[in-house]
Amino acid sequence: MSQIVKVNYYDAFHCIGSKCPFTCCQEWAISVDEDTLEKWKGVTLETIGIKDEKRATSTLCDCVEKEESEYVIALKKDKTCPFLNKDKLCSVVLGVGEDYLSKTCTTYPRHVHKVGDQEEYSLDFGCPAVIDLIYLEEKGVYFISEGAKAHQPSVLEEVRKMILECIQDETYTLTESILMAYCCLLELIEEEGLSIEVVEAYESKEYLEALVTEMRTMKVEAIDSFWERNEQFLDRIQLYQKDETYTKDIEAYSVLAERLEEYYSDTWLLEKNEAFEMQYQGFEKLLRNYLAAEIWANVLRDHMTLDHMVMVYQWVILEYCAIKQLTFLKWVSEEQRMVDYNMVRDAIMMIARMIAYDQDEIEKCLAYSFEEPILDWGTLALIVGSGKI
Known part of the structure; x- marks a missing residue:
């Protein structure tokens, strides 16, 4: 088993959802993995509370497009995710639960990188809640090892x-x-x-x-x-x-x-x-x-x-x-x-x-x-x- 090393504030992170001043559900190409696509085939937009008469029988897969070698969520004209509701919450989570999120949405802003026999856990500064965490770190940033290896x-x-x-x-x-x-x-x-x-x-x-x-x-x-x-x-x-x-x-x-x-x-x-x-x-x-x-x-x-x-x-x-x-x-x-x-x-x-x-x-x-x-x-x-x- 690999040694795990985390930046000291890693476990303190939690998504602030609708309180976020800059949602990550906007402007970015959000990749969708094959397992999630398979789940989405049987879920209609109506199931997650999105009413669209023009696409009454559309599934979540109809909100996905191919970009080079991967599938991504097709953003709306205002460059927001089609699943983001007016309260800045995810309709997929509200409608069918977190198990139906893509891996990207589940893990961001968390990153895991391999360095030798270590797995190193960090957080991305594209998320304002992560910046809030380091702003409070008066003792500075340090790294915590988990495991006795x-x-x-x-x-x-x-x-x-x-x-x-x-x-x-x-x-x-x-x-x-x-x-x-x-x-x-x-x-x-x-x-x-x-x-x-x-x-x-x-x-x-x-x-x-x-x-x-x-x-x-x-x-x-x-x-x-x-x-x-x-x-x-x-x-x-x-x-x-x-x-x-x-x-x-x-x-x-x-x-x-x-x-x-x-x-x-x-x-x-x-x-x-x-x-x-x-x-x-x-x-x-x-x-x-x-x-x-x-x-x-x-x-x-x-x-x-x-x-x-x-x-x-x-x-x-x-x-x-x-x-x-x-x-x-x-x-x-x-x-x-x-x-x-x-x-x-x-x-x-x-x-x-x-x-x-x-x-x-x-x-x-x-x-x-x-x-x-x-x-x-x-x-x-x-x-x-x-x-x-």
């Missing part, structure tokens, strides 16, 4: 541990933590013989102190970072626009991002960005928790190489920067309003719903924005910027 960590697991220790070390600013971890990763790629002992050398306090001291002498212009972050945000939007996997809210903010230079001067943007950064720092704990959970869940999977880990780490950090830029755009568009939790939570949720962690997709997206799939340290540092967060 002894586990010998692999070299790449040690690399992931090194990254997480950097991200969660509050003696450094979050920006420093992000860039220190990336510097270590780039140097590890150059190591000829990678071992746990080699990785541990990069975890030493002496090494990290020397590294951060050097980093503090290298500043980037705030306005250059701002425009680079804005460009990367727009790249993410453009890549996913064709799949219509972003909300109308995202579309509105992408238009604002495209026209920032037309609306505002660099001087005005710098002043606004400085004021924004001061308020945004109040969410440092939330963002450290988010990064730790996202890194743990995604940078290591079976059959990954160190190069793959570095690319996924880059992707997580670009996601983090997109969240920051979206929050800034929301804040600017709502004048005289403080940066509040709902604003940050919504930005995390929206970006998480756009971002995929498929290896081929990541390489394609990095190739779209950059010449090489693994960025040099200076390029990532420019995007992240010199602020504290």
Whole structure:
């Protein structure tokens, strides 16, 4: 039996149903497995309380369409699930019970990934209720093992541990933590013989102190970072626009991002960005928790190489920067309003719903924005910027 490791708030999750501000029954392609399709053949729409005279004898299967190699629920014109009722509850559950839900609907936002002899349980940040959980984690994100089986960590697991220790070390600013971890990763790629002992050398306090001291002498212009972050945000939007996997809210903010230079001067943007950064720092704990959970869940999977880990780490950090830029755009568009939790939570949720962690997709997206799939340290540092967060 595999060892099970869960993110510490995993078992605390429960769906908030009709109270959810952003239902997962909207805009996403919800896959339907073969077993569920078989069950749906004998269930009419009327059985689950959907009255449609034009489709009086239609079954649930008539609300499904083929998309490439899988079946998905065909969304309505407003991009909501046809089974979502006016109270934002599932008609399938109300009519015939949870046993008739597809596996996707039953498990989301839960994910299980295999890493060596471990099964790792995490939660997806596309669900706002998950973000609420990490917002409350004052002690930070950690991981709970279930089962008595002894586990010998692999070299790449040690690399992931090194990254997480950097991200969660509050003696450094979050920006420093992000860039220190990336510097270590780039140097590890150059190591000829990678071992746990080699990785541990990069975890030493002496090494990290020397590294951060050097980093503090290298500043980037705030306005250059701002425009680079804005460009990367727009790249993410453009890549996913064709799949219509972003909300109308995202579309509105992408238009604002495209026209920032037309609306505002660099001087005005710098002043606004400085004021924004001061308020945004109040969410440092939330963002450290988010990064730790996202890194743990995604940078290591079976059959990954160190190069793959570095690319996924880059992707997580670009996601983090997109969240920051979206929050800034929301804040600017709502004048005289403080940066509040709902604003940050919504930005995390929206970006998480756009971002995929498929290896081929990541390489394609990095190739779209950059010449090489693994960025040099200076390029990532420019995007992240010199602020504290």
